[in-house]
Every structure is written in structure tokens, then in C-alpha cells.
Amino acid sequence: MTEEKWEPKVVAFVCNWCTYTGADLAGTSRLKYPANMKMIRVMCSGGIDPVFIIKAFERGADGVLISGCHPGDCHYNAGNFHARRRWTMFHQLLEYLGIDKNRLQFSWVSASEGKKFVDVVSKVVNDVRELGPFKGYKELNSEFTAVVNGLKQEVNKAEAVNG
Amino acid sequence: MDELRNHVKEMLANGTVAAVIGYKEAGSPMRTKPVIITAPEEAILLVFNEYCLNNLAVYLTKARVKNLARVNGTIKKLGIVAKPCDVHAVIALIQESQLKREDVYIISFNCNGVVKDYGETLTGETIASKCLHCDARQPLYHDKVFGELKDLPASPDEELAKIKSFDDMTSQERFEYFKNEFDKCIKCYACRAACPMCYCTQCITDKTIPRWVESSAHGRGNFSWNLIRAFHLSARCVGCGECERACPMDIPLSLINRKMLEVAKNDFAYLSGRNLETPTLVGSFDVKDKEEFIL
Ligand code: SF4
Ligand code: SF4
Ligand code: SF4
Numbered sequence: 001m002t003e004e005k006w007e008p009k010v011v012a013f014v015c016n017w018c019t020y021t022g023a024d025l026a027g028t029s030r031l032k033y034p035a036n037m038k039m040i041r042v043m044c045s046g047g048i049d050p051v052f053i054i055k056a057f058e059r060g061a062d063g064v065l066i067s068g069c070h071p072g073d074c075h076y077n078a079g080n081f082h083a084r085r086r087w088t089m090f091h092q093l094l095e096y097l098g099i100d101k102n103r104l105q106f107s108w109v110s111a112s113e114g115k116k117f118v119d120v121v122s123k124v125v126n127d128v129r130e131l132g133p134f135k136g137y138k139e140l141n142s143e144f145t146a147v148v149n150g151l152k153q154e155v156n157k158a159e160a161v162n163g
Numbered sequence: 164m165d166e167l168r169n170h171v172k173e174m175l176a177n178g179t180v181a182a183v184i185g186y187k188e189a190g191s192p193m194r195t196k197p198v199i200i201t202a203p204e205e206a207i208l209l210v211f212n213e214y215c216l217n218n219l220a221v222y223l224t225k226a227r228v229k230n231l232a233r234v235n236g237t238i239k240k241l242g243i244v245a246k247p248c249d250v251h252a253v254i255a256l257i258q259e260s261q262l263k264r265e266d267v268y269i270i271s272f273n274c275n276g277v278v279k280d281y282g283e284t285l286t287g288e289t290i291a292s293k294c295l296h297c298d299a300r301q302p303l304y305h306d307k308v309f310g311e312l313k314d315l316p317a318s319p320d321e322e323l324a325k326i327k328s329f330d331d332m333t334s335q336e337r338f339e340y341f342k343n344e345f346d347k348c349i350k351c352y353a354c355r356a357a358c359p360m361c362y363c364t365q366c367i368t369d370k371t372i373p374r375w376v377e378s379s380a381h382g383r384g385n386f387s388w389n390l391i392r393a394f395h396l397s398a399r400c401v402g403c404g405e406c407e408r409a410c411p412m413d414i415p416l417s418l419i420n421r422k423m424l425e426v427a428k429n430d431f432a433y434l435s436g437r438n439l440e441t442p443t444l445v446g447s448f449d450v451k452d453k454e455e456f457i458l
Contacts, residue, residue, distance in 0.1 A: 050394055051376070054387050071454070072450070081448035082448050084448065084454055084457070086445060087456075088426075088430055089423065089426060090394055092423075093390070093393055093394055093423060096329065096422050097337060097338065097390060097393075098335065098337030098338025098339070099338065105458060106458065108457060108458070123458070135335075136339075136342065140342070141383060143381060144377075144382065144384075147381045
């Protein structure tokens, strides 16, 4: 993909009860939002393990959005309260290790906030577009592919020798 | 030292404790290693000085050590010789329900600091960096305490200065810095083995279906591993520095752990392992927790 054609890839992890329903509402209300966002529905924002976020970056995401019910509205009462504490720690850890804070964003979007959902997604996609491709993790990925390809070649060579 | 030995001897003889985890000399008076004492006459081996670097709380969650405490079907106490900072780890383990307070017998010291490395005389230069910002040189919890407080050699807190200096770097520069550090990682998991708070019977990096953290030692897997390790210890780490001391590749893990300690302190006024009455930070919540970073 050439630089001009680059489009940000944003993965959103959203909870089933609020944000996903909010996104649905945006759809049924015919509101437009950038198609750069790939949405993954989970049952509760409290169930979004930070390894999901790391995996998304590993698989080429340029940004990640996490969204759940407003505090007090959690379908499971307290899932988002627990999540909030973890996010407070996690986003500061990522920032410290050099992952720009705009690459990982959080929001509360309720089932009736179709408009807010569109605004949030547009903001995140724009922020990520401004930052450009996530070179840091992409380099890690290409290193990884190089290692794997090297190993494959070795295996092929060995197989050729051994018949 | 005699006080300690006599006390342990007595506790073992009268059956208060089933075993005591402590330190013994290792080849030189300026070096120690962990020892588990089960017979009163072995208590003579115990030492306590500025070379007692290990955080022995790591053994408390090991099944083999826990089994020692099972004597004829009843649970006896496990004794542990713990520096005041190591007591934090014991307390954190109790907070996380890995132990009961009545199952451990804490023998502690009013602490005058430890060295960075064996074989050095304790001075302002050789003192371990954690001792420079220690907030509890007297143990917060103990069943027996020995020793007298002396003044610590003065020295600037370079670790914190270094962490603050990261604020002036761009994200990319920080990413490069940590990527290069993590690149050295050989996935030996010594940091995990040495950590009293890494007691999971199956670590996330050992889970293979699905494989969340790649276990081969290449840039991407190393970055994920170090990130996840740091996150799992955020607000749980007691800052003992054992992970960094164990790391054969000299990765500055304390720079990350200390940063997260500061985050928990600033945002939640929380320090791990200081209070038996409070729940852990990540195991609880407050509806009024700050959230200005959430859209
Ligand atoms: S992460 Fe390191 S400093 Fe923190 S408790 Fe574990 S071993 Fe100690
Ligand atoms: S790194 Fe995480 S999962 Fe692994 S032992 Fe430590 S706390 Fe447990
Ligand atoms: S001790 Fe160091 S080299 Fe070994 S796994 Fe931990 S960070 Fe990597």
C-alpha cells in the first residue's frame, strides 16, 4: 500500500448492551461514520482484557477504541467501574512506553446515543489519521515476518536435503 | 544476629512455626542466599544484614513451601524473615487472598538499607535505589522485630529523575527506547520467577489456546510480554526490584514498575501492600474514580 492510499485501521471493542446498540441506532438513523472502524462486540467493557488491545496493534491496527455503558448503566452493574480503573493504569502505561495516547481512546456511549457514537468514531479516526500509520508496531511486525520467513526457508532447505 | 537465631530456634522448638524461610551466608560474608529452616538446630545458619537482597515472600505461594506448613493434617504457621519492604509483599499476598495473616509469622527488622549488589560495602553509591525512596523502614506488620534504625547514607533519587526525563521525549523516542531495551529480552521469565506477585499457576504467556503473548524472543513478542507483565503488576507491584535484579539482560524493569507505582499513587493515593484492611486497587472501584480521559 502506498503512503497516499493509506487509510487508518481502527479496531473498536464495544459492549453489547450500550455502545453496540448505540452503533445500531446510528445505522438505523442513517447516520454516516468512517468505514475505517472494525467493530468487535463483547458482552461487557469489563471483559476487554488489555491483551485484546495489544493483539489488535500486533495485527496491524493503527488505533483502538474501547467503549461501554456510562457509569451506573452497566448491564452487569459494575463491569465498567472495574474497567475504568484498569484503563486508567493501562493507558498511562502505553503512553509511557511510547504509544501515543490518541491511538488508544475510551468512551461511554449509551444505546440512545447514536449521534455520540458517530462523533466519537469520527474523532478517533481523524486523530489516528493525523498520527499516520503506527510505524512502531508495524516495524515489529515486519521483523517478526522476516524471522518467520527465515525459519521457513531453513526448513525448506533441510527438507530439500533430506528428501 | 544471635537474637534472630535464638528466636527462630525457640519458635521451631515450641511448634509455633513449621518452617522459617530466611537468609544464610553464601560463600562470603558479603553474600547471602535463601534457606528454609525446619529444625531448631539449623537456626544457627540464619543471618540478617545489608546483603539480604532476595524478597523471600516469593516462596510463600509456592506449593512445596505451603506443604511444609501442613503438619499431621493441621496447618501451622510459616515463618519468614522479611525486610520491611518485603513485608509489603506478604501483605499484598494476604490482600489478594493468597495467604491468611494467621498462616505467616513475620520476623522483620528496622531496616538500614541493602546494597545494590553483593560484595560491596553499603554507602551512598552502593545502596539499592529502592532504599532511597523507602517509606517504611520500620515494618508495618510483624510478629517479631529486631534491630535499630540508623540514618541512611544520603543519595539523590536518580530513578525518579530518569522517569521524569521521559516526559520530555516524544512518543516515538520513548517507543524506540523501550523497544531497544525489550529487544534484549530472551524470554527466560526470571523476572516472573523472582516476583512475589507473579504467582499465577498458569501465566498468560504460557497459555497457547489462543496464544495471547508470543513466546519466541523476537521484537514483537518481547514488547507484548514486557507490556503485559508491567500491566499485570501495575498497582500490585510492591517495588522490591527483584525482577530487575533477576533479569540477565539488564532490562530496566524498575523504570516501568516505578512509573506505575507513581501512577497509582498520584491517581488513587494507593500503595500496594501497605494496609491489611483495604481491598486491592484493581480488585475494587469507587463510583467517583476520575475519568477525564474517557470521551
Ligand atoms: S514487579 Fe518486580 S518490583 Fe514489582 S513486586 Fe514483582 S519483582 Fe518486585
Ligand atoms: S505476568 Fe501476569 S499472568 Fe504471568 S505470572 Fe505474572 S501476573 Fe500472572
Ligand atoms: S528476566 Fe529479563 S530477559 Fe528474562 S524474561 Fe524477564 S525481561 Fe526478559
